[in-house]
Amino acid sequence: MSSEAPIHVIGAGAAGLMAAERLAQAGRCVVVHERMPSVARKFLMAGRGGLNLTHSEPPDRFQRRYAEAQGVVTPWLARFTPADLITWAEGLGQETFVGSSGRVFPKALKASPLLRAWLARLNGLGVEVRTRSRWTGWRDQALAFDTPDGERIEPASAVVLALGGASWPRLGSDGGWMNLLQAEGVAVAPFRPANAGVDIAWSPPLIDRFAGSPLKGVALSIGDQRVRGEALLSAYGLEGGAVYALFAPIRDAVERDGRAVLHLDLRPDASVQDLARRLSRPRGKDSLSNWLRKALGLVPVAVALLREAGDIPTEPEALAARLKTLPLTVTGVQGLERAISSAGGVRLDQVDARLMLTARPGVFIAGEMLDWEAPTGGYLLQASFASGVVAAEGVLAWLDARG
Numbered sequence: 467m468s469s470e471a472p473i474h475v476i477g478a479g480a481a482g483l484m485a486a487e488r489l490a491q492a493g494r495c496v497v498v499h500e501r502m503p504s505v506a507r508k509f510l511m512a513g514r515g516g517l518n519l520t521h522s523e524p525p526d527r528f529q530r531r532y533a534e535a536q537g538v539v540t541p542w543l544a545r546f547t548p549a550d551l552i553t554w555a556e557g558l559g560q561e562t563f564v565g566s567s568g569r570v571f572p573k574a575l576k577a578s579p580l581l582r583a584w585l586a587r588l589n590g591l592g593v594e595v596r597t598r599s600r601w602t603g604w605r606d607q608a609l610a611f612d613t614p615d616g617e618r619i620e621p622a623s624a625v626v627l628a629l630g631g632a633s634w635p636r637l638g639s640d641g642g643w644m645n646l647l648q649a650e651g652v653a654v655a656p657f658r659p660a661n662a663g664v665d666i667a668w669s670p671p672l673i674d675r676f677a678g679s680p681l682k683g684v685a686l687s688i689g690d691q692r693v694r695g696e697a698l699l700s701a702y703g704l705e706g707g708a709v710y711a712l713f714a715p716i717r718d719a720v721e722r723d724g725r726a727v728l729h730l731d732l733r734p735d736a737s738v739q740d741l742a743r744r745l746s747r748p749r750g751k752d753s754l755s756n757w758l759r760k761a762l763g764l765v766p767v768a769v770a771l772l773r774e775a776g777d778i779p780t781e782p783e784a785l786a787a788r789l790k791t792l793p794l795t796v797t798g799v800q801g802l803e804r805a806i807s808s809a810g811g812v813r814l815d816q817v818d819a820r821l822m823l824t825a826r827p828g829v830f831i832a833g834e835m836l837d838w839e840a841p842t843g844g845y846l847l848q849a850s851f852a853s854g855v856v857a858a859e860g861v862l863a864w865l866d867a868r869g
């Protein structure tokens with residue numbers, strides 16, 4: 467590392483740009499590299515869904531979303547809290563609001579105004595952003611980049627790698643960095659999809675009539691884990707928030723057993739007894755669908771799912787039980803191409819608390835390229851931003867200690 471050289475931040479996503487901002491605010495000379503022709507494409511894509519920046523739930527619940535990585539991620543969240551993220555977004559002119567699910571969004575419900583203001587701030591801080599600059603590894607202590615003008619070799623005083631995970635590779639994060647780090651002796655966990663849809667072998671008539679239909683106000687469970695939320699029936703199976711919240715245990719069961727059994731509760735607010743009582747009313751001349759609609763307000767897709775699970779019980783108790791625990795057999799999960807995020811990446815034991823690689827002092831890692839995962843709900847961006855802050859502070863402390 468050359469103490470006179472700039473700090474290079476590689477990867478212009480949420481984590482990298484946040485690290486660049488913090489470093490530049492500390493008066494450092496910062497160059498950001500992005501392999502794509504424009505920056506933050508995944509952040510902009512997140513904006514298409516309204517840009518769920520973070521979540522308003524209490525810290526202990528928030529931290530549990532990171533499952534096994536909770537112990538490592540919690541200090542990042544303490545350093546850059548959801549409240550800090552909201553203040554930051556508002557400082558860039560983006561007022562936020564808390565949605566009914568507790569998720570936090572910018573009022574604009576998109577990423578482009580926030581990104582525009584952010585890039586202007588970075589520009590004002592003197593950060594140089596180079597697009598079409600793909601990092602290809604080290605040449606001795608210097609960094610090598612593939613650019614339209616050929617290979618560029620850049621000395622660095624420190625490096626932040628924020629190259630992202632491997633989902634939606636066409637947006638830029640393709641996980642191509644894995645070999646480069648493995649060659650340096652850095653242990654990585656293979657990429658796996660996270661927050662993706664799951665495969666269920668629906669019958670052709672169900673697909674024909676109901677692909678694209680939402681299932682609102684349902685609950686899904688696997689084993690003893692249960693979530694309330696929404697799902698969307700698709701031709702290949704199911705997707706949506708409730709599925710993503712259970713994605714890790716579903717994926718793990720499919721990898722282990724070749725299948726997973728989910729239970730769908732079509733009426734989570736009512737007990738079996740409640741439903742059975744309402745189903746005891748005589749059906750008269752009504753068709754089954756009409757009767758279920760009148761008695762329980764079941765929408766047609768819900769009735770079709772009941773039918774899909776086999777003969778519909780005639781006994782009120784048995785029918786009520788079926789409505790509360792409709793079995794769905796998952797035969798596979800969707801791949802990385804359309805997963806919202808990925809599990810895997812640089813193993814968390816390869817970095818210290820400042821996010822510096824033990825195998826490569828002066829190189830810090832931030833964002834989704836580290837091996838943590840979380841459901842949708844704002845947890846992905848929150849941890850990506852927060853780790854960018856921690857890595858930047860790590861760089862500053864490391865450079866200060868070197869004098």
Ligand SMILES: Cc1cc2nc3c(=O)[nH]c(=O)nc-3n(C[C@H](O)[C@H](O)[C@H](O)COP(=O)(O)OP(=O)(O)OC[C@H]3O[C@@H](n4cnc5c(N)ncnc54)[C@H](O)[C@@H]3O)c2cc1C
Nearest residue numbers: 477479480481501512518601630638639833834844846847
């Ligand atoms: C459809 C979709 C919707 C989402 N919605 C939300 C949401 O609402 N809320 C939420 O919290 N999260 C959401 N996410 C997830 C969130 O966008 C990511 O977790 C977050 O962007 C990760 O940030 P990052 O900086 O770690 O990586 P990225 O944003 O992936 O940035 C990494 C950057 O590094 C660049 N790069 C990679 N390799 C190289 C190289 N060799 N040289 C130079 N540059 C390189 C990439 O091109 C990329 O721009 C969504 C994701 C998707 C796909």
